[in-house]
Amino acid sequence: MTKWNIDSSHSGIEFRVKHMAIATVRGSFNKLEGSIYTENGKLSRIEASIDPASINTNDAQRDGHLRSADFFDVENYPSIKFESTAIESLGNGSYRITGDLDMHGQTHPVTFEADVSEAITDPYGLTRSGASASGKLNRKQWGLNWNQVLELGGVMVGEEIRFNIDLEATVEVPKEAPAAA
Numbered sequence: 748m749t750k751w752n753i754d755s756s757h758s759g760i761e762f763r764v765k766h767m768a769i770a771t772v773r774g775s776f777n778k779l780e781g782s783i784y785t786e787n788g789k790l791s792r793i794e795a796s797i798d799p800a801s802i803n804t805n806d807a808q809r810d811g812h813l814r815s816a817d818f819f820d821v822e823n824y825p826s827i828k829f830e831s832t833a834i835e836s837l838g839n840g841s842y843r844i845t846g847d848l849d850m851h852g853q854t855h856p857v858t859f860e861a862d863v864s865e866a867i868t869d870p871y872g873l874t875r876s877g878a879s880a881s882g883k884l885n886r887k888q889w890g891l892n893w894n895q896v897l898e899l900g901g902v903m904v905g906e907e908i909r910f911n912i913d914l915e916a917t918v919e920v921p922k923e924a925p926a927a928a
Contacts, residue, residue, distance in 0.1 A: 751783040751876065751916035753795065758914035760797060764886075765905030767897060774804035774813075781829075783878075783916050790842050790863060793831040799850075800825065817893035824851050832856070840864065844880070850889045857884055861912075874918040883909045 758779050766772045781795030799819040802810055814821045831846035837860070845858045859882030866876040885906050886892075895903040 748791065749785045750919040751785065752919050753779060753781045753783065754875070754915040754917055755779050758912075758916075760910060760912050762908050762910045764908050767903060768901035768905070772804060772809075774802060774810075776827075777801040777803055779914070782919075789836055790834050790844075790861075792834070793829065793844065793846065795829045797827040798825070799827055818891050820851060829857075848884070848889075851891055853889045855888050857882065866918075869917075873920070875915055877913070877915045880912040881910065883907055 778798035778801035784792040800821040828849040833845040835843040861880035864877040
């Protein structure tokens with residue numbers, strides 16, 4: 748089994764949600780970490796976490812509201828975690844990934860598809876690969892229920908969240924044993 752570490756400086760998670768039923772607001776999480784495992788060149792397990800306090804929608808007031816108890820409640824739930832439970836190869840570097848998403852104190856299964864690139868050796872001698880995935884989820888399933896009914900109908904924030912994940916990972920380099928004295 749080969750362990751890969753997510754390269755957070757070359758990875759990201761972006762999301763989009765309807766605002767007032769007329770427009771789409773986009774945002775991202777700036778802190779992502781985790782490990783990906785392969786066996787015989789095939790994806791076999793994923794463990795990842797996001798810091799919800801790192802949310803960025805390019806509006807400080809909205810970001811503060813999203814960090815509050817109305818949404819992510821980052822003081823009580825400082826991490827969003829994903830752990831795969833099943834990975835199905837669809838061929839040609841494509842996979843269907845099912846796993847448990849733990850967010851806001853609740854854990855529910857999610858499924859999404861991902862495309863994984865062939866591994867390369869980067870200019871620093873590290874083995875590196877990339878992946879892209881997209882999916883959707885209903886925020887209310889995790890207890891992110893805040894909303895406001897609008898005077899002309901509809902609600903302030905849509906329930907469906909669409910997300911895109913783009914990441915790079917490098918093979919974990921074993922730590923060298925200390926030299927014998």
